[in-house]
Amino acid sequence: MPETEHRVLIVDDEPVIRKLLARILERAGFSVVVAANGIEALDQLRHDASLRLVISDLRMPECGGLELIRRATGEFKRDFEFILLTGDGEKADAVSAMRMGVREFLDKPVERADLEEAIEAAQNRLSERDRERERIRKLELENVSQSKTLDDITRKLGGAEQEMVDRLSLISQYRDIETAEHCVRVGLYSQLLAEMSGLDQQTQRIIRLAGILHDIGKVGVPDEVLLKEGPLTDSEFAVMKRHTEIGYAMLSSSDNPILEQAAIIARHHHEKWEGTGYCTGLSGKEIPVVARIVSLADVYDALRSSRRYKPPFSHLEAVDIITRGDGRTVPEMFDPTLLGLFFEHHSRFESIFNSMPDQLV
Ligand SMILES: [Fe+2]
Ligand SMILES: [Fe+2]
Incomplete structure (x- = not known):
């Protein structure tokens, strides 16, 4: 039974x-x-x-x-x-x-x-x-899943570092860059991947918080590119790509370990395992592991979310696109070990997504 x-x-x-x-x-x-x-x-x-x-x-x-x-x-x-x-x-x-x-x-x-x-x-x-939802609730989201706005989340979670990250992330909400939930979910998947990769608890916590800030550099991208409906031209895409360097400039040179990792993530979260990503074109293990982790987390959540240029995909469609490719996203982009962990435990990603749906419009 x-x-x-x-x-x-x-x-x-x-x-x-x-x-x-x-x-x-x-x-x-x-x-x-x-x-x-x-x-x-x-x-x-x-x-x-x-x-x-x-x-x-x-x-x-x-x-x-x-x-x-x-x-x-x-x-x-x-x-x-x-x-x-x-x-x-x-x-x-x-x-x-x-x-x-x-x-x-x-x-x-x-x-x-x-x-x-x-x-x-x-x-x-x-x-x-059910177990996964319970785990998330206990671990991270006491009171948070009911929150309607990032401000609620900040108040309820407490803690200076959490607040610092959420305040910084709030900047992006004003520029209509990503929803608060997308950022928090990316942090949660990243923490899960860090845990499954055997990284220590301190690193897991740091990556959860630092992962939230991955796209903070988009505050430096002009509206006509950031908010453009439809596909970007080559030169607009070149401008958009700069969000990695801008984020790095905003967050680097700090002694705080969260900001330090957040800077690395901001800079390298669009690198690809086979070396064709940006902004430095690093490949394989040259890419810092925190960035490899956030990159996979970010792609999964972006596929699940509706964006100006695309409708949301179902969980299984997203898994299929990540593990088999759709022309735009290919499995070779990702660290094969992380990809294996993702495939083996993909329903845990689905649970995180379902536990925190987008609330902000
Ligand atoms: Fe990004
Ligand atoms: Fe993102």
């Missing part, structure tokens, strides 16, 4: 299949709720906030499986796992479902063993994400 109990919602328009699935799951000790189509399922989800595990057919009258997933994830701020029942000739729908974050598919007719395996895998992912 899986370690956490979850209730399961079964959605299928065929009564025989609903019954069959319900019987298998009830025998395995689950508590089951049923619905005959997406509309009924949404009703169930509305009435029972503990429902997070959904097994759904794809094709149903009124509201099918894909529509159900789209509406459920839009309407409820809830961490779901969907398992989709697929038949022959539904490959295209399965691909759309994967883009929406669905990871479990069951061929019809459903085999009992496959069903139990899929349920357990989905449950484990839910539990892992």
Whole structure:
């Protein structure tokens, strides 16, 4: 029996299949709720906030499986796992479902063993994400996840260094450079990568705070470049690239270890492992490890966020782009060891992203 109990919602328009699935799951000790189509399922989800595990057919009258997933994830701020029942000739729908974050598919007719395996895998992912959220809450974000503005975050976290970093980061908010949440999340992923790389606790803390300031140099980029809608010309991009040097100039020559690391990160967070990045073109281990870490964290979060020039990608799309490339982003950009850690533990990045959605417009 899986370690956490979850209730399961079964959605299928065929009564025989609903019954069959319900019987298998009830025998395995689950508590089951049923619905005959997406509309009924949404009703169930509305009435029972503990429902997070959904097994759904794809094709149903009124509201099918894909529509159900789209509406459920839009309407409820809830961490779901969907398992989709697929038949022959539904490959295209399965691909759309994967883009929406669905990871479990069951061929019809459903085999009992496959069903139990899929349920357990989905449950484990839910539990892992719950644990990750709890960890973040305890470790960093007591009171913070409820905060609406960076000012709240600053006040609640306390601590002179935290406040210093947040005040500095506030400067970027006034210039509409990044959201406060993007900066804080980049710090959190960076801390996670530092921890997974075996760096000591002091370094982990420093990188969390210093990572927040990675783009601070953008305050020195003129509005016509910084706020331009649409792609930059070559000369505009050359101006934009200068944010690395400007950030370094702003933060360097300090005795404070956080500012010291923040300066290094600001300068090198656009370097690429194969040596084609900026502003110095360093490659491989010549690039300071803190910058290699923040670079991966920043790319993941930028892919997940909506920007002037692009819509947000789903978690799995972002993982796919980072690990397989999309022409613009290629895996060769990243430190292979960090890339491996990211791939192995990618759901922890998703949890951080979900625990702190963008609030500022
Ligand atoms: Fe940057
Ligand atoms: Fe960034």
